Amino acid sequence: MSSIYKESNDYGxxxxxxxVISDIIIEEIKKYNGKIDITNSRGRSVPKLYKSVGGSSAANIQIDTDDDGRLDIKLHIVLKFGMSIKKTTDEIAESIRKQIKTATGSNPARITLIITGVVSKKFARRNIEVEKIYED
Known part of the structure; x- marks a missing residue:
């Protein structure tokens, strides 16, 4: 992830x-105090998987731009048992949108959250995709 997102307006x-976008997303996920974790597509957490080499959750956040140059964000997450998928994904997407709007000056085009599993005593694999599309 070394490319740069550019937004131009009348002021520059x-x-x-x-x-920076990845850090914004990671900070928003941290607000849930471990009830949500960013994972790879198989539901495995990078810091736990690669503890010895210091892996980062940012490796599992896909950030692209659409044809209009707006951000297209995709991340895989696991939830703790008992959390409402709809409520939680709505809250996460909205908080990420607000922070990105503050940082870049425009809304992302799309935020896609893929719930790869639910954790209680055991890991229950899921494949639920929630996509939020935003107008600028």
């Missing part, structure tokens, strides 16, 4: 590295 151009 804003350039934001993908790593």
């Amino acid at each position: 151009t804003i350039r934001v590295l993908d790593s």
Whole structure:
């Protein structure tokens, strides 16, 4: 993730590295105090999987731009048992949207959250995709 997101307006151009967008997303997920974890597509957490090499959750966040140059974000997450999927995904997507709008000056085009599983005593694999599309 080394490409730069660019947003131009009458006042100039804003350039934001993908790593900054990833950090925004990671910080929003941390607000859930471990009840939500960013994972790979198989439901495995990178920091837990690669503890010895210091892996980062940012490796599992896909950040692209659409044809209009707006951000297209996709991430896989697991939830703790008992959390409402609809309520939680709505809250996460909205908080990420607000923070990205603050950082870049425009809404992302799309935020896709894929719930890869639910954790209680055991890991229950899921494949639920929630996509939020935003107008600028």
